Amino acid sequence: MADRNYTLSDFDYALPPELIAQQPAAERSGSRLLDGRRPPPVDRVFRELPALLDARDLLVFNDTRVIKARLFGNKDSGGSVELLVERLLPGTQEVWAHLRASKSPKPGSRIRLGDADERFGAELLGRCGPEDSLFHLRFDGDPLALLERHGHVPLPPYITHADTTEDASRYQTVFADKPGAVAAPTASLHFDAALLARLPCPRASVTLHVGAGTFQPVRSENLDEHRMHSECFELPQATVDAVAACHARGGRVVAVGTTSLRALESGALGGTLQAGAAETALFIRPGFRFQVVDALVTNFHLPKSTLMMLVSAFAGYEHMRALYAHAVAQRYRFFSYGDAMWLERSASEPLKCRT
The missing domain is CATH 2.40.10 (Thrombin, subunit H)
Known part of the structure; x- marks a missing residue:
């Protein structure tokens, strides 16, 4: 649980502008991966991810497709x-x-x-x-x-070049299926076909059409005054069954990206994970009780953003402060075209329930 009342300023950090990635890595799986499961952090390459997984685990991807919005x-x-x-x-x-x-x-x-x-x-x-x-x-x-x-590829506001044919390919996951997103589920951009073939565990999918509100700034120091944008998501019954099977065999449910995590946790707000299509305006911040997700693959997020609050809720506020300081010091690349990190849910926040 949150041990104090956090304000917007608690989620700020200093980021040199040159660390904001303007282009994707030459190879999707060649980006860096900060293994932040426990201190001290370990600097890895994203293609090492399969070695960090177990056959009992389950990776959950967001299969939305970015439209030329x-x-x-x-x-x-x-x-x-x-x-x-x-x-x-x-x-x-x-x-x-x-x-x-x-x-x-x-x-x-x-x-x-x-x-x-x-x-x-x-x-x-x-x-x-x-x-x-x-x-x-x-x-x-x-x-x-x-x-x-x-249309044109809806690149984020911090990417300064006009969209190109390369962006049409690289600002899209290799498994993008259901069109509707206006921003990419960026943690999944690191996966290529070769890496997917090397995963030792099963995969499942959700669909959450990422809206432009994902870049909406939080304008109030008092987080209680912030209202999240609403996004459509769909949780297939096959994914609900796969999550239940994963937990039954002692595996970890690994959300690939904050959008996958929000879809899974939104689907469990009633106490058990339920299949179906709905809207979510779930605001995850320190004190939130996670019900489904055990581990998270995610990119680095903007200062003072709701996604900084989400990862702080998931892995622990002080731990995330230390990881971001390490990433800046080691010159990781930030945001949509940047590098990734690998997190586990804080041990102080046990899952509220199992499906």
């Missing part, structure tokens, strides 16, 4: 607009999106999107989402097909 265009008045699609509304031509313009268009107005030599239209239906922060639009065609043809 960023679009550029113009209003009928001629003013430029930038659109970042946040959510596809199933079975429709409608989307929820973030929209940037010098002046927001009004409901009923039209915008033209895509490159100058080939455009498609969209109608603004109104505002939507939390505090009407998003725009509800209807595209003149299938949104997924139009985004694939006209």
